[in-house]
Amino acid sequence: DVKVTQSSRYLVKRTGEKVFLECVQDMDHENMFWYRQDPGLGLRLIYFSYDVKMKEKGDIPEGYSVSREKKERFSLILESASTNQTSMYLCASSVTGFTDTQYFGPGTRLTVL
Amino acid sequence: DQQVKQNSPSLSVQEGRISILNCDYTNSMFDYFLWYKKYPAEGPTFLISISSIKDKNEDGRFTVFLNKSAKHLSLHIVPSQPGDSAVYFCAASDRDDKIIFGKGTRLHILP
Numbered sequence: 186d187v188k189v190t191q192s193s194r195y196l197v198k199r200t201g202e203k204v205f206l207e208c209v210q211d212m213d214h215e216n217m218f219w220y221r222q223d224p225g226l227g228l229r230l231i232y233f234s235y236d237v238k239m240k241e242k243g244d245i246p247e248g249y250s251v252s253r254e255k256k257e258r259f260s261l262i263l264e265s266a267s268t269n270q271t272s273m274y275l276c277a278s279s280v281t282g283f284t285d286t287q288y289f290g291p292g293t294r295l296t297v298l
Numbered sequence: 299d300q301q302v303k304q305n306s307p308s309l310s311v312q313e314g315r316i317s318i319l320n321c322d323y324t325n326s327m328f329d330y331f332l333w334y335k336k337y338p339a340e341g342p343t344f345l346i347s348i349s350s351i352k353d354k355n356e357d358g359r360f361t362v363f364l365n366k367s368a369k370h371l372s373l374h375i376v377p378s379q380p381g382d383s384a385v386y387f388c389a390a391s392d393r394d395d396k397i398i399f400g401k402g403t404r405l406h407i408l409p
Contacts, residue, residue, distance in 0.1 A: 189341070220399075227304075227401035228342070228387060244398075275341050283391040284330040284349075289341025 188212070189290035191276050197296045204263040206293050208276030216279045217259035218287060219243075219251065221272040228275065234259055235282070266297045301325045302390050304400035312408050317375040319403050321388030324369065328390035328398075333362060333373050336385045336402070345386070346373070375405075383407045 192207035210217065218233040220243075230243030232251040240251050248270060252260045259278075263270055273294050277287040303322045311317040321331075329350035334342035348355040348362045348371065355362050361374045375382055388400040 225307075225401060228389075228399035230397065230399075244396075277341070282393060283397040284332075284347070284393050286332075286344040286347075287334075287342075289334075289343065291339070291341050 189276055189278055189288050191274075191290040191293050193293050194291060195294050195296075197298065198263075198266050199298050200267060202263075202266050202297075204266050204295065204297075206261040206263075206274055206276075206295070208259045208261070208278075208290055209257050210259075210278040210288070211257065212278065212280075212288070213256065214278035214280055214288075215256075216282060216285070217253065218277040218279075219249075219259065219261045220275045220277065221245070222275055222292070223272050231261065266295075268297050271295060271297045300401075301328075302388055302398045302400040304386075304388055304403045306403050307401070308404040308406065310406040310408055311378050313380060314377045317373075317378045317382065317405055317407070319373040319375075319386050319388075319405065321371045321373075321400055322369060323371075323390045323398075325390070325392070325398075326369070327392040330391045330393060331362070331364060331371050332389045332391070333360075334387045334389065334399075336387065342387060378405075378407045380407050380409065 219231045220228045234253040250262045276290040279285040279287045332347040333345040336342040385402045391397040
């Protein structure tokens with residue numbers, strides 16, 4: 186079974202803090218993704234990575250950065266958290282590209298006060 | 299501009315009946331479509347997909363229909379079961395460049 190784990194289920198941070206969300210997958214997948222899910226907006230792609238040290242912007246990259254130093258780990262970084270980044274963050278991985286099944290982690294609910 | 303639209307935020311269906319979830323898209327470059335199911339407090343899980351070269355794909359109780367000329371797809375669940383109560387996301391991809399998810403439809407299966 187593919188397993189995608191996220192470092193925290195719930196996180197509360199203050200405005201201006203630097204926030205790291207970690208994601209690890211155990212199936213040697215090439216591709217990893219970060220989404221945010223907001224009520225009425227569905228899932229929106231923030232960043233994705235198709236290889237170690239490679240990253241591509243998704244639809245809403247502003248205010249975020251990512252790091253992929255190892256194949257199994259994909260980190261989402263909020264350089265200076267803001268209240269509008271309060272959301273559910275979902276990490277996913279897949280063997281190949283966008284048409285391949287993505288396996289999602291359980292999500293991290295981030296609240297920025 | 300919403301490229302993938304799920305116009306029904308919620309849908310209630312009697313157990314045992316057919317559930318039909320709809321999805322419309324605007325980008326003619328999309329050629330692969332996926333449905334994901336999401337329970338509360340869990341990540342989405344893949345349900346079924348369809349390539350634009352087909353107009354139907356079936357997997358057990360789940361069937362996805364694609365009407366390319368109308369830029370419309372639908373997910374049929376028959377018979378509907380209590381465990382089908384979840385949020386369903388439609389997603390469309392152009393293979394190379396992007397994947398876009400709809401806003402989701404919350405399906406309630408009534409006893």
